[in-house]
Amino acid sequence: MNDDLYENANYCSKVFFRNFSWIDVLFKKRRAKGTIELNDLSKIPSNLHSSNLIDKLEINWSNQLSLLEITRKTIQWKMIFLGICLLIKEIFNISQPLLLIFLMDYFHPCSQMSLWKAWSFAISMILVAFLSSFLFNQAYYHLLKLSLEMRIAYQGLIFRKILRLSSFQLNEVNSGKITNLLSNDACQIEMALLFFHHLWLSPIEIILIVYFFWYFIKSLSLIAIGYTVLLLLIQMLFSRIFLHYQNQILQKTDERIKIMSEIIKSMRIIKMYTWQIPMENQIHRIRKNELIQYGYRLIYESIQLIFQQTYIVLTFYMIYSLMWFFDMEFNPKFFALASCLLSYMRTPIVEFFSIAIIAFVNYFAAQKRFQ
Numbered sequence: 001m002n003d004d005l006y007e008n009a010n011y012c013s014k015v016f017f018r019n020f021s022w023i024d025v026l027f028k029k030r031r032a033k034g035t036i037e038l039n040d041l042s043k044i045p046s047n048l049h050s051s052n053l054i055d056k057l058e059i060n061w062s063n064q065l066s067l068l069e070i071t072r073k074t075i076q077w078k079m080i081f082l083g084i085c086l087l088i089k090e091i092f093n094i095s096q097p098l099l100l101i102f103l104m105d106y107f108h109p110c111s112q113m114s115l116w117k118a119w120s121f122a123i124s125m126i127l128v129a130f131l132s133s134f135l136f137n138q139a140y141y142h143l144l145k146l147s148l149e150m151r152i153a154y155q156g157l158i159f160r161k162i163l164r165l166s167s168f169q170l171n172e173v174n175s176g177k178i179t180n181l182l183s184n185d186a187c188q189i190e191m192a193l194l195f196f197h198h199l200w201l202s203p204i205e206i207i208l209i210v211y212f213f214w215y216f217i218k219s220l221s222l223i224a225i226g227y228t229v230l231l232l233l234i235q236m237l238f239s240r241i242f243l244h245y246q247n248q249i250l251q252k253t254d255e256r257i258k259i260m261s262e263i264i265k266s267m268r269i270i271k272m273y274t275w276q277i278p279m280e281n282q283i284h285r286i287r288k289n290e291l292i293q294y295g296y297r298l299i300y301e302s303i304q305l306i307f308q309q310t311y312i313v314l315t316f317y318m319i320y321s322l323m324w325f326f327d328m329e330f331n332p333k334f335f336a337l338a339s340c341l342l343s344y345m346r347t348p349i350v351e352f353f354s355i356a357i358i359a360f361v362n363y364f365a366a367q368k369r370f371q
Contacts, residue, residue, distance in 0.1 A: 026041075048149065050149070050152045050153060050156050051156070053074065053149055053150065053152075053153035053156075054153050054156040054157055054160065056074045056153075057070055057071075057074055057153055057154075057157050058157060058160065060073050060074060061157070066367070067367045068363075068367060071150065071189065074150075074153075075146060075150065075193075078142075078146055079146075079193070079196065079197075082139050082142055082143055082146075082197070083197045083200075083201075085135050085138065085139040086135070086136075086139050086197050086201060087201065087204070088135060089131075089132050089135040089136050089139065090201055090204070090205055090348065092128045092129075092131055092132035092135070093132055093344045094205070094208055094212075094341065094344070095128055096125055096128050096129060096132070096340065096344075097336060097337045097340035097341055097344075098212075098337070099121050099124050099125045099128065100125065100336055100337075100340065101333045101336060101337055102121050103118060103121040103122060103125070104332070104333060104336065106118035106121075140194075143193065143194055143197075144194060146193060147189065147190040147191070147192075147193040147194045148190060150189050150190070150193060151186055151187055151189055151190040154186040154189055155182050155186045158178070158181055158182055158186060159182075162178060179257060180250075180253060180254055180257055184250075184253070184366070185250075185366035186366075188359070188362045188363040188365075188366040189363060189366075191355070191359035191362070191363075192356075192359045192360050192362070192363040194359070195352055195355050195356035195359050196356065196360075198348055198352040198353050198355075198356045199353070199356050199357075199360070201348060202232075202348060202352070202353040205348060206225075206228055206229075206232075209224070209228075209341055209342075210224075210225050212337060212341065213225070213338070223315070223318045223319055223322065224315050224318075224319060227311075227314065227315055227318065228311075228315075231307055231311065231350060232353070234304070234307060235304070235353060235354050235357050236357070238300055238303075238304055238354075238357070239357040239358065239360075239361050241297075241300050242297060242300065242301075242357075242358055242361045242362075243361040243364065243365060245293050245294075245296055245297040245300075246297070246361060246362055246365045247365050248293045249290060249293045249294060249297070250365060250366075252286060252289055252290035252293060253290060255286055256283065256286045256287060256290060259279075259282065259283060259286065260283065263279055263283075301358075304354055307350070308346075308350045308351050308354060311342070311346050311350050312342045312343065312346055315342060316338070316339075316342070319338070
């Protein structure tokens with residue numbers, strides 16, 4: 001393999017991934033040769049070797065800690081740094097509509113704002129949008145990389161544990177359960193880490209939105225507050241429902257994989273006694289029960305999705321209906337602020353928060369099976 005292309009690349013190439021990109025070397029080889037061979041790929045950077053994280057996890061696990069505590073001790077400083085980056089990004093997102101409100105004062109007929117001040121607000125909006133986008137891409141790139149590393153580390157840890165089992169212990173653990181641990185349960189850490197920060201960022205964003213809404217429409221902001229809090233409570237309720245169905249699904253999956261493994265091992269005996277149809281019926285029955293649990297879970301996920309997609313529309317509808325009913329003056333500044341804030345915050349508060357809850361529900365279900 002070639003030398004590490006990423007380590008030899010310049011800073012701009014590492015950060016922006018486009019112009020002067022280190023990946024362009026592979027693209028040029030692809031155009032020249034028609035295909036990329038294994039030798040054309042670069043070596044894995046030393047900091048990305050899976051053995052590093054697996055060793056850390058194994059050392060921490062030897063202290064009889066829970067899997068969640070082990071993961072926290074292994075990557076806590078990286079997660080803290082990425083969380084700070086995402087917090088700054090959310091502050092930039094909130095500051096954009098505020099800058100827009102200040103800029104709108106310049107276009108007021110009786111405005112006394114100077115031209116240079118208006119230009120400063122406009123340029124600030126552009127810079128804030130750029131910095132927000134930059135932080136978002138960088139933070140999620142490193143979060144995705146970290147979550148992939150932890151997933152591989154979990155799988156490596158399972159592999160090491162299996163190698164240390166005696167023949168007697170291996171006979172007690174069916175291969176189907178091991179396969180399920182590697183292919184399904186170990187992957188739950190990936191989504192959990194990717195959306196972890198939204199569990200604490202969402203409440204902070206809600207507090208900031210409540211403050212700005214209260215500043216403009218006073219008591220009417222309680223509608224938006226109440227509806228947002230109601231959605232969060234619904235998410236928490238649904239998380240318990242998802243946990244129940246996830247446990248049921250995992251049990252049915254383990255049972256199905258176990259029976260399939262036994263059928264494959266005992267295929268000659270099944271053929272000799274012509275037990276194919278009873279075995280097939282048994283697999284169909286278990287799979288049917290598994291799909292029923294999936295169906296129930298998808299029903300609740302669909303209800304949750306309805307709340308997510310109608311969040312902005314319903315909030316505006318309730319606020320403006322009451323403003324019209326009480327004959328309140330329509331404030332363009334509030335409309336600009338509310339539309340921007342709700343648009344910015346719907347994804348992290350409603351959607352990402354929901355995904356984070358579901359991801360951690362799945363992770364906690366998988367954690368019990370690991371231990």
